[in-house]
Amino acid sequence: NAGVMQNPRHLVRRRGQEARLRCSPVKGHSHVYWYRQLPEEGLKFMVYLQKENIIDESGMPKERFSAEFPKEGPSILRIQQVVRGDSAAYFCASSPLPHLAKNIQYFGAGTRLSVL
Amino acid sequence: SQELEQSPQSLIVQEGKNLTINCTSSKTLYGLYWYKQKYGEGLIFLMMLQKGGEEKSHEKITAKLDEKKQQSSLHITASQPSHAGIYLCGAVRDTSGTYKYIFGTGTRLKVLA
Numbered sequence: 001n002a003g004v005m006q007n008p009r010h011l012v013r014r015r016g017q018e019a020r021l022r023c024s025p026v027k028g029h030s031h032v033y034w035y036r037q038l039p040e041e042g043l044k045f046m047v048y049l050q051k052e053n054i055i056d057e058s059g060m061p062k063e064r065f066s067a068e069f070p071k072e073g074p075s076i077l078r079i080q081q082v083v084r085g086d087s088a089a090y091f092c093a094s095s096p097l098p099h100l101a102k103n104i105q106y107f108g109a110g111t112r113l114s115v116l
Numbered sequence: 117s118q119e120l121e122q123s124p125q126s127l128i129v130q131e132g133k134n135l136t137i138n139c140t141s142s143k144t145l146y147g148l149y150w151y152k153q154k155y156g157e158g159l160i161f162l163m164m165l166q167k168g169g170e171e172k173s174h175e176k177i178t179a180k181l182d183e184k185k186q187q188s189s190l191h192i193t194a195s196q197p198s199h200a201g202i203y204l205c206g207a208v209r210d211t212s213g214t215y216k217y218i219f220g221t222g223t224r225l226k227v228l229a
Contacts, residue, residue: 004158033217042120042204043159043219091158103208104149105217107159 003027005074006092006108013082014116021077021111025094032075033105034060034067037089049075050098082115089113119143120205122220129195130228137190137223139205147208148181148188153222154201162190162203195227 005024013019025032034046045059049069060067064082069075079086089112093105121140129135139148147166151159163172165181165188172179176193192199202222209216 006158035219040221042221043206045217093159103147104161104164105206106161107151109158112156 004092004094004106004108006090006111008111009109010112010114012114012116015083016081019079019082019086019113019115021079021090021092021113022074023077023092023094023108024074025092026096026106029094029096029106031095031098032069033093033095034075034077035091035093037091037110039088043091046077079113082113084115087113087115119209119218120207120220122203122205122223124223125221126224126226128226128228131196132194135192135195135225137203137225139188139190139207139220141186141207141209143186143209145185145207146210148179148185149206150179150188150190151204151206152201153204159204192225195225197227197229200225200227 003026007022011019030051032049035043036046037043047060047067048056049067051069052071064080066078089110091107091110093107095103095105097103123138127135149164150162152162153159163179165179168183168185170181178191181188202224204222205220207218209218
């Protein structure tokens with residue numbers, strides 16, 4: 001999968017706790033995307049970030065969810081006060097080019113979040 | 117409603133058989149991508165199609181994009197157990213001047229040895 005690293009692979013949280021998901025893009029890629037995959041559903045776009053900037057967060061819930069991609073370090077997807085409905089697989093993808101039509105995204109293996 | 121419809125939702129074939137998976141959109145697409153997802157893992161890029169009528173092949177997998185760029189098919193010839201997994205089509209749509217990446221719900225393929 002071209003080097004996108006996500007951790008942890010599995011994360012278990014109790015309701016009300018915080019979940020922090022990390023994504024290190026392919027070296028040299030400055031564009032990161034987060035997706036959520038619910039059981040029996042397709043991938044749903046959440047947020048698109050460039051270094052230090054959120055470009056498109058139209059797919060992200062307005063409350064409890066936030067994302068960042070700092071100048072140094074991985075991109076972080078943070079979910080505060082998790083609820084059972086947040087249980088899903090969260091995938092990160094990166095690309096070398098901006099958010100354009102002709103652009104291949106390279107995906108990580110995902111973080112599977114389970115909320116008890 | 118799903119913006120990208122995939123059919124069938126699941127497929128079980130005997131090893132050696134050919135199969136086709138379809139991906140349909142009601143709107144013109146700017147770029148159509150096929151990915152494969154192994155159960156419990158991430159997505160692996162297979163092919164990208166951009167031009168109407170375009171066809172690409174990789175090993176025993178062939179993907180086509182129709183002239184209107186609203187439908188794509190993925191064809192596997194002489195399927196093998198290694199082809200098993202979830203096949204996802206992804207596409208880029210122009211939404212009021214902003215490009216959006218969307219994905220189908222996937223086709224779950226099992227190949228019986």
